[in-house]
Amino acid sequence: MPFIPHTDKEVRQMLDVIGAESIDDLFDEIPDALRCGSLESLGDGLWEQEISTLMQEKAREDGQPLCFIGAGAYDHHIPAAVWQLATRGEYYTAYTPYQAEASQGTLQLLYEYQSMMTELMAMDVSNASLYDGASALAEAVLMAVRANRKSKSRRILIPRALHPHYRATVHTLVKNQGIELVEVAYDDKTGQTSLDDLNRHKGGDFAALVIPQPNFFGVLEDVDVLAGWAQANGMLSIAVVNPLAMALLTPPGEWGPQGVDICCGEGQPLGAPLSSGGPYFGFMCCSQKLVRQMPGRIIGRTVDLDGREGFALTLQAREQHIRRSKATSNICTNQGLMVTAATIHMSLMGAEGLSRIARRCHGNLQLLVGKLTGLGEIEPRFSGSVFHEAVLTLPMETRQVLRTLAAHNVLGGFDLATHYPELGNALLICATENRSGNDMDKYRLKMEQVLASRRQGACATMAKFD
Amino acid sequence: MPFIPHTDKEVRQMLDVIGAESIDDLFDEIPDALRCGSLESLGDGLWEQEISTLMQEKAREDGQPLCFIGAGAYDHHIPAAVWQLATRGEYYTAYTPYQAEASQGTLQLLYEYQSMMTELMAMDVSNASLYDGASALAEAVLMAVRANRKSKSRRILIPRALHPHYRATVHTLVKNQGIELVEVAYDDKTGQTSLDDLNRHKGGDFAALVIPQPNFFGVLEDVDVLAGWAQANGMLSIAVVNPLAMALLTPPGEWGPQGVDICCGEGQPLGAPLSSGGPYFGFMCCSQKLVRQMPGRIIGRTVDLDGREGFALTLQAREQHIRRSKATSNICTNQGLMVTAATIHMSLMGAEGLSRIARRCHGNLQLLVGKLTGLGEIEPRFSGSVFHEAVLTLPMETRQVLRTLAAHNVLGGFDLATHYPELGNALLICATENRSGNDMDKYRLKMEQVLASRRQGACATMAKFD
Amino acid sequence: MLIFEHSKPGRRAQAQAPSADKPAGIPEKLLRKRKPRLPEVSEMQAVRHYTRLSQKNFSIDTQFYPLGSCTMKYNPRACNSLAMLPGLINRHPLAPDTHSQGFMSAMHELQEILKEVTGMSAVSLAPMAGAQGEFSGIAMIRAYHDARNDTGRTEILVPDAAHGTNPATAVMCGYKAREIPTKADGDVDMDALQDALGPQTAGIMLTNPSTLGVFERRIKEIADRVHGAGGLLYYDGANLNAILGRVRPGDMGFDVIHMNLHKTFSTPHGGGGPGAGPVGVSERLLPFLPIPMVGTDGRDFHWLTEEQCPQSIGRLSAFAGNAGVLLRAYVYAKMLGAEGMHRVADYSTLNANYMLKRLMDAGFTAAYPERRATHEFIITLKKEAKELGVNAMDFAKRLLDYGMHAPTTYFPLLVPECFLIEPTETEARESLDAFVDAMIQIREEAKTDAEKLKGAPYSLPVRRLDDVRAARELDLHWQPGEDQA
Amino acid sequence: MLIFEHSKPGRRAQAQAPSADKPAGIPEKLLRKRKPRLPEVSEMQAVRHYTRLSQKNFSIDTQFYPLGSCTMKYNPRACNSLAMLPGLINRHPLAPDTHSQGFMSAMHELQEILKEVTGMSAVSLAPMAGAQGEFSGIAMIRAYHDARNDTGRTEILVPDAAHGTNPATAVMCGYKAREIPTKADGDVDMDALQDALGPQTAGIMLTNPSTLGVFERRIKEIADRVHGAGGLLYYDGANLNAILGRVRPGDMGFDVIHMNLHKTFSTPHGGGGPGAGPVGVSERLLPFLPIPMVGTDGRDFHWLTEEQCPQSIGRLSAFAGNAGVLLRAYVYAKMLGAEGMHRVADYSTLNANYMLKRLMDAGFTAAYPERRATHEFIITLKKEAKELGVNAMDFAKRLLDYGMHAPTTYFPLLVPECFLIEPTETEARESLDAFVDAMIQIREEAKTDAEKLKGAPYSLPVRRLDDVRAARELDLHWQPGEDQA
Ligand SMILES: Cc1ncc(COP(=O)(O)O)c(C=O)c1O
Numbered sequence A, B: 001m002p003f004i005p006h007t008d009k010e011v012r013q014m015l016d017v018i019g020a021e022s023i024d025d026l027f028d029e030i031p032d033a034l035r036c037g038s039l040e041s042l043g044d045g046l047w048e049q050e051i052s053t054l055m056q057e058k059a060r061e062d063g064q065p066l067c068f069i070g071a072g073a074y075d076h077h078i079p080a081a082v083w084q085l086a087t088r089g090e091y092y093t094a095y096t097p098y099q100a101e102a103s104q105g106t107l108q109l110l111y112e113y114q115s116m117m118t119e120l121m122a123m124d125v126s127n128a129s130l131y132d133g134a135s136a137l138a139e140a141v142l143m144a145v146r147a148n149r150k151s152k153s154r155r156i157l158i159p160r161a162l163h164p165h166y167r168a169t170v171h172t173l174v175k176n177q178g179i180e181l182v183e184v185a186y187d188d189k190t191g192q193t194s195l196d197d198l199n200r201h202k203g204g205d206f207a208a209l210v211i212p213q214p215n216f217f218g219v220l221e222d223v224d225v226l227a228g229w230a231q232a233n234g235m236l237s238i239a240v241v242n243p244l245a246m247a248l249l250t251p252p253g254e255w256g257p258q259g260v261d262i263c264c265g266e267g268q269p270l271g272a273p274l275s276s277g278g279p280y281f282g283f284m285c286c287s288q289k290l291v292r293q294m295p296g297r298i299i300g301r302t303v304d305l306d307g308r309e310g311f312a313l314t315l316q317a318r319e320q321h322i323r324r325s326k327a328t329s330n331i332c333t334n335q336g337l338m339v340t341a342a343t344i345h346m347s348l349m350g351a352e353g354l355s356r357i358a359r360r361c362h363g364n365l366q367l368l369v370g371k372l373t374g375l376g377e378i379e380p381r382f383s384g385s386v387f388h389e390a391v392l393t394l395p396m397e398t399r400q401v402l403r404t405l406a407a408h409n410v411l412g413g414f415d416l417a418t419h420y421p422e423l424g425n426a427l428l429i430c431a432t433e434n435r436s437g438n439d440m441d442k443y444r445l446k447m448e449q450v451l452a453s454r455r456q457g458a459c460a461t462m463a464k465f466d
Numbered sequence C, D: 001m002l003i004f005e006h007s008k009p010g011r012r013a014q015a016q017a018p019s020a021d022k023p024a025g026i027p028e029k030l031l032r033k034r035k036p037r038l039p040e041v042s043e044m045q046a047v048r049h050y051t052r053l054s055q056k057n058f059s060i061d062t063q064f065y066p067l068g069s070c071t072m073k074y075n076p077r078a079c080n081s082l083a084m085l086p087g088l089i090n091r092h093p094l095a096p097d098t099h100s101q102g103f104m105s106a107m108h109e110l111q112e113i114l115k116e117v118t119g120m121s122a123v124s125l126a127p128m129a130g131a132q133g134e135f136s137g138i139a140m141i142r143a144y145h146d147a148r149n150d151t152g153r154t155e156i157l158v159p160d161a162a163h164g165t166n167p168a169t170a171v172m173c174g175y176k177a178r179e180i181p182t183k184a185d186g187d188v189d190m191d192a193l194q195d196a197l198g199p200q201t202a203g204i205m206l207t208n209p210s211t212l213g214v215f216e217r218r219i220k221e222i223a224d225r226v227h228g229a230g231g232l233l234y235y236d237g238a239n240l241n242a243i244l245g246r247v248r249p250g251d252m253g254f255d256v257i258h259m260n261l262h263k264t265f266s267t268p269h270g271g272g273g274p275g276a277g278p279v280g281v282s283e284r285l286l287p288f289l290p291i292p293m294v295g296t297d298g299r300d301f302h303w304l305t306e307e308q309c310p311q312s313i314g315r316l317s318a319f320a321g322n323a324g325v326l327l328r329a330y331v332y333a334k335m336l337g338a339e340g341m342h343r344v345a346d347y348s349t350l351n352a353n354y355m356l357k358r359l360m361d362a363g364f365t366a367a368y369p370e371r372r373a374t375h376e377f378i379i380t381l382k383k384e385a386k387e388l389g390v391n392a393m394d395f396a397k398r399l400l401d402y403g404m405h406a407p408t409t410y411f412p413l414l415v416p417e418c419f420l421i422e423p424t425e426t427e428a429r430e431s432l433d434a435f436v437d438a439m440i441q442i443r444e445e446a447k448t449d450a451e452k453l454k455g456a457p458y459s460l461p462v463r464r465l466d467d468v469r470a471a472r473e474l475d476l477h478w479q480p481g482e483d484q485a
């Protein structure tokens, strides 16, 4: 019986104290008719060696391909110290710091995290995390609807150039409250959110405009204009940003005449491994005046009975455990451990380190685009300047190309066909600092072979190449 | 400059305090003629991402073969908790507990380790580690020569059936003190140390007899007889044992009429990964009366000024930092972290757990021997009962067999040809609990193919099989 | 000392980022002008700072942590290391199926395991915590009614003892949350329930055992009545630990449930997450499960998304939820097997009943003295508050000095001066005894020096903190310049 | 509380070992009758116990640790994780070359790196710590003389300041250790050296900078004289950190050296090891290097053993030394590169000189006030002992209360009331200042309340321990039955 410390003798002694005959007796309030069988389909438990072997096999099976997919999850180097510290039992096996005095480690760390995020985003306040980037945007939308006193509308302007999964997630999470997402088109040439299309909504009543930076295509938006437009039209502005990019790009707090109202995004680039999509964490910052509308935990600095500095959960009156049905959100457990990792990650990298990584990724992307377009039949799809990711147009079906590349253990990028059929044979690529020059050359070579075999009309034989 | 915290400003300020112009000035006592160049062949430093990639490549290169080699290093399962705890900074980055009050963690752990080892070996006292099993035996030999007041001899009886690398190591480490190792033959039929050969030395003046259990062939010695023989002949007895086996087999403290005087061995099976042969740790226990002859650190329990229990290094008068040229050994840094792991490992396994693993390994060996001898042309070499390892005789050159198996990523065992040419085509095999039935079947299949292709006189074509 | 106070301009952890070129092709106006003032520390300074900070936490790995409703049981270390194997941790969420069979096979098997232990027809692993599981569940109930054009249902019933996430979730799904009172014996007030039911009832959210630490005995009747009124039953799985292998939500009549894998399946709480809150449903809610899920043709595994599940309530996250947490739960479940699963409930229940009995024998007041404890139970310190002038908070803070984390205090709200105590199955009897002994001791201290108790804790990095000031004089981040002060 | 005191008969960490058959084929008389009384605890109990125990340690990751002669610098976390990559950690030491090229290439490159930084002709990585490196070095000197039939050499010269391992090593190699005194300025007494030299001289063991924290300026002259007498020079590499990239032992005239990779190359000290003590030699000692080493044909790598090295002093361990430690050193060296290596000496020297100056300015007494500090230095608290009645031990224990590990005390033996202080290059100036401030503060405390100081430490898990009792009433292991007491 793994993990259970009781000896037979103790069980008998404890039952004696209780005054019960057997453990079965302790379940005597459960109606007989409801009792279940023995879960036998679960089989025997494995001991640690067996499960280790099994997991190693599964890990091996997935083959560690060479990956040029970004699309919202990025393969960054994480300093070894980050997870060696974050998995220390004292962080790993504690819970939400309800007893502040016994949780100063986590609390101070979260306060430091909030400090780092407000700096990075140039915003007034930060919460201590939400689930992920997509759901954080949903919370931001709900918050904007609550907070925008000027608007009676439950409508939100959301760019089509925003990550399609984010749009889907927001839809799931807000539709039941009657909130409507109105799509803003992108400019077919630049890939930026279309000002023309936006201007169609001028004068309309919307609670907020969502502004991605960079957008899903890697294209950089003209954020000053967009933030200014929102303000001028009585809407709140919600930034959705890549936090690593913010070491390099103008942060949301400085967009337009007075910065955005809310900013949020995916924290994964700050120390979370790819890990099949999670756990990551959503971050959220806002202006001071909106702090009481913020969802999630917030940590404050205060003093103890002796006047010594200490940290505690604060503004709990926003939260479900106090406010119940009137809470700003139902969120309870959030992504504490990922924030622990992110805080350590940011401490190790510093502003200069993050900026260097951002520049390196960006440099790699440019290299890769150069290598692939150098093959002659591949073109950048958009003219807008990009950061870290870009869309290419291929001379043949993207799905076909990717499948052949994958057979050679190269994941060539993200196929835009499903979400943006209007783009034709479009491919979203990314090359983080973890991709070397050799890696990119390998990609180029494989791509060259795909294109060559297409010219020979013999794509099917490609698998023979090496 | 990795790992150096100084900013340029600080350097200037610090130099000002010192009253120096530059860092170069601080080296002005080094004669000019001795100054060296810039070490440029070392090249540029790699950042963490680069060295990570490099090490991953090297690790991949070695291919994680299926391993049936034992021969003194065993691929056991190590509970995940062991190294997650042992690499906690407080254990990993502390040093020898010279300041006892600031090192109670390590000190108590070492005291617990000593307690576990005396229990496992049924001996009076244990030290806190030596380098490895082979060098521990050398220390035991030196200790026996110092301690055996009855004998004036500097000669030691050492079985040929002891690990050849142990014999070589002991030779290196003791020969300069004029100590002579006299080999005792093994019985060609049983594989046990030959009593007949031993009796040739009856009445001779020897400081000690070394008794392995099991011996290098995996064969179990008749330890009661050997320990009794040593005592009867005025020699000290030195046991060299596999600590895991001691969960199952009679421990050295109970051999013969009154147990051995010294026991030592390789601690690796207690929580140290294979890791290319190290770091492991040597353990050593002895009878109470020899404690002041023991090399290495020893921890004692004592009290503090308030009468509270605490732990400290003790009997330091044996050690080089106090006794200098009169110390029992020159050992200083030993294998603390490995002992930390071993202590946690033993706590998790308990006596029952160790015994189960020992039995499982033993069961696997028997399975494997059965599978291989079932092929018809392979025979067990010795008739003596074995634990965990065994010698087989092959119908063709061992080296050739192993090479072909290795080409199929199976490491088939240890070739005895170099160290025991008299054994002919002999192979030492081992199958720990980490080898599954499938693994053993794979070995059998590959061996079958080797034998088959030999029959067809076409060993060279073997590489084509799968 | 804050990490910022270790910072010096120009200091860097230089092993962590090589120099890099100026970014090409990005218009100047989009580039950041002023660097964010993140800490500038050496690698060792960061390591030392966060190592020492960690030591200021209580945690399962260091203390008994009987925080009711949170199931703070041992988190096996193997779950951590196996979920972090290079091949798993480096898998991109959008990797093609050809490079995902290992991962997907584990996820599929986890779906099957969770179906089996809960008695539901299908499971989606997508929700990222309990509250998101609740959201999915209630959204599915809504989708179900909508699909049947049964649009007049506007209320979700919630017992007054329910966790705060329940009513908050109902509201997030566009419902009104209506409270149902509890009877003195801890069961739902059936009359009040009957009164509340009607054509406006979309469903009810229950956990069983309830947050009062007792098993709702009339669950079948409740199910019948709610179903009779056209509503559906939602099971809040936070307390699943109590009944694993004993009784299954599906068999009790629930239509939809969530599980807290960070509780029942022992994934770590991480100082506040990440968790995972998979949802299971009965046949009729199956079309509405959140995506993505893993499907199989019996040989290979593939993702089920919008295409295959057009009626799904949709996507809850950018990718597939907290995959790394799910892997940990998978490892845990595989290690337990059928028998281990069963024993979780057995021993967590044994521990709770033992503690309850010992506390009652020592003169403490059980909130539901006539009832069996489940995996947790409640005592009320009302009497002590009145007679000795020390309340539940004082006991809680003083327990910290005794080296134990406090139980959940002041929740559920309906029990005054309440301690919700959950020892979990992984605690040895010694911990339970030590807790009871500490409680007795603290009561003695209260008798002789109540004031002293009110000053507790004394042995922690800080003494009792001023929450009021924290909320009034908001100080939510470090201010540049502080380190120079 | 000892782990044994958490034990209960029959309790087990059951995830860790499945049941197994009775062993077949082993004669009954060889089987153990009584089980060893190892702890019987649950996995959580072990984890909790050893997590909490760890918190009772000072370490580099938690405190400033200026333990002279030990080079307690930051141990990069990447070295740990990369040396523990699955492929590396699972490699069997006897795996064939076909399955070892990755590992061997790293070892070969490390040999080359160490040659370069020390200026020696060849390096063997075999020794498992400094003392075993010393053994190998002196054994090689002996082998050299023997090979030349120069058998009358029976003495190894050792300065009185030398580390204890030096004379102990000489004896282990069958030599007599003869002490050479040090002059008041910290350099070796050349006259005494000259007197000691003779046909009986096998060699001399030196470290430079010496353990007195000063650079031996007349090293070339010493080398000439010792060589002139037919002896060889051994370099104790414990202090290599001070001179990396500034001066090389090979260039100073040493014939053989060891390095402490756990010092200079920042592999962790692990609470007392493991270390690694590779040896480097000049051309004439090359044939005698300990085996195994890694050789190469320019393309592939192979082991060099007895066969290729018939004159080798032989094997020092069962396999190839502390390979995992060597991998950590390799990673460290690769991260540093040429420039990083150089900076180690620069900044460790800067830190030491800064601390020395600040302490002197504060009125503390340098042992060698006229000399530059190297990477470490000595102060003597003789004056404080006399005037205030508190000795170096009292200062040391009180420093612990200030949250810093004490320097090395009472070594080298020739300096009374001695503190050997080695800050290392990875400490920030703040740590150095905090140490100096603490020393000043402690001296103030001594002036007002010397008795209090003698009771230090006060803030650690225990107060000052009774070493005398520990050695007199030997209690070296737990006794079964204690837990029942
Ligand atoms: C009874 C109950 N329901 C729901 C929840 C919410 O779960 P989570 O924190 O994972 O969102 C909790 C957890 O705190 C709980 O205890």
Ligand SMILES: Cc1ncc(COP(=O)(O)O)c(C=O)c1O
Residues within 6 Å of the ligand: B331, B332, B333, D069, D070, D129, D130, D131, D132, D163, D165, D166, D207, D211, D236, D238, D239, D260, D275, D276, D277
């Ligand atoms: C000067 C000096 N020489 C030799 C040694 C011995 O090294 P090790 O402890 O690695 O055996 C040490 C280390 O303590 C030392 O400081």
